[in-house]
Ligand SMILES: [Zn+2]
């Protein structure tokens with residue numbers, strides 16, 4: 050028997066990163082390494098923690114520990130998509146780029162690669178961030194194949210600079226295990242386009258009132274999405290406006306220019322007619338603040354500044370530009386409306402989501418139909434909201450892992466997966482001399498409802514429009530309705546016995562067990578039926 054389990058070193062609750070050790074039979078695969086300190090994963094001193102490492106995308110909470118891992122184990126293979134290998138360096142400013150480039154080996158999209166005998170992985174674009182990938186791991190054994198899909202951070206919708214997770218390609222995959230992120234829990238979001246319009250409208254209103262707008266953003270992903278939104282949204286194109294980009298967000302923009310051939314075609318087309326980001330000519334203009342600080346300080350008209358999440362506003366306030374609106378991204382669902390700034394500064398939260406909302410997460414799971422689902426990445430309360438959704442827990446084996454606690458993933462035996470709700474059974478009709486017989490496949494009896502349906506062995510048919518509806522007649526109803534049975538309903542006889550089903554005795558201790566009996570029969574093992582209706 051092949052054993053599957055998952056030992057989490059980081060499950061992405063609130064501030065911690067993601068790092069999961071997946072065991073597939075004889076192999077151990079480390080999924081992401083978003084830990085600041087990797088001591089915890091050194092289970093055996095001096096020995097690599099896994100046979101290989103897969104990095105889903107370049108965000109810090111998934112990649113931070115990779116550099117240290119590479120230093121300690123130069124031979125340990127680490128893999129990611131080509132785009133991710135290019136974006137990773139931003140996590141370690143000041144480290145020699147040559148060294149960074151050797152951290153990770155690039156794998157192609159949608160092509161299973163065999164790492165060890167029987168163990169392969171396929172990369173599927175996951176939306177969320179350019180290069181972000183889901184991993185479909187397969188372990189082939191003589192008996193069967195075992196499959197695990199790890200989504201990393203994923204987003205079903207298209208954003209401006211990355212296409213959404215191609216759910217169509219994976220519909221009906223039925224992996225044994227799905228490891229999925231649940232950042233936003235069961236929250237419901239408006240469509241991405243609506244979120245964009247709302248934000249664009251808010252920025253325009255502020256500018257029209259003479260306020261400048263500060264947009265603190267993570268260095269990779271949201272920063273460039275915001276810039277692209279400002280560059281291409283109809284409310285901004287042609288507008289006489291200067292957008293200033295500062296801090297790591299500017300480095301992030303440079304990194305995006307390097308991966309331009311991997312960005313969506315629409316973006317590449319855009320970039321053929323005008324620069325993607327740095328542009329002095331086409332309105333709205335975009336400048337790197339570090340290069341033009343003097344000009345930035347000279348100007349007086351309201352502007353937009355994009356900078357790092359933890360930057361303070363003071364460094365951008367000039368005598369001419371005193372009125373600011375700070376727009377902070379709602380990066381997760383537990384983040385409350387907050388303001389660490391003074392009362393004079395207006396600060397608001399906005400939503401421009403790059404993770405699935407609750408509806409999309411459920412949709413993803415229903416389309417894949419896994420046996421086990423492991424939820425990571427999000428506040429424990431929001432992840433628990435997902436595991437308490439009836440539509441999920443009634444169909445799949447759900448897990449909410451804790452750091453350091455192994456999640457066992459038994460395949461097949463322990464959880465009877467309910468049948469798809471709209472399953473159809475094909476049968477055959479035969480018109481005989483005095484009756485009609487209907488034959489249905491035996492697989493019908495595997496449904497837990499079959500026992501009730503077949504309780505008495507009698508069915509009732511009635512027309513519903515052009516369709517014929519079948520219904521099993523329960524024992525209690527039979528007693529009430531059949532005239533000659535009604536006579537004996539108060540007597541102690543087979544007809545009123547708990548074990549009388551389908552005209553047979555089903556009482557293992559009765560001498561009549563499994564024999565066809567008449568309703569007015571009797572034996573010493575008689576037990577009165579409980580009529581609850
Ligand atoms: Zn991410």
Ligand SMILES: [Zn+2]
Pocket residue numbers: 108110111202426
């Ligand atoms: Zn993440």
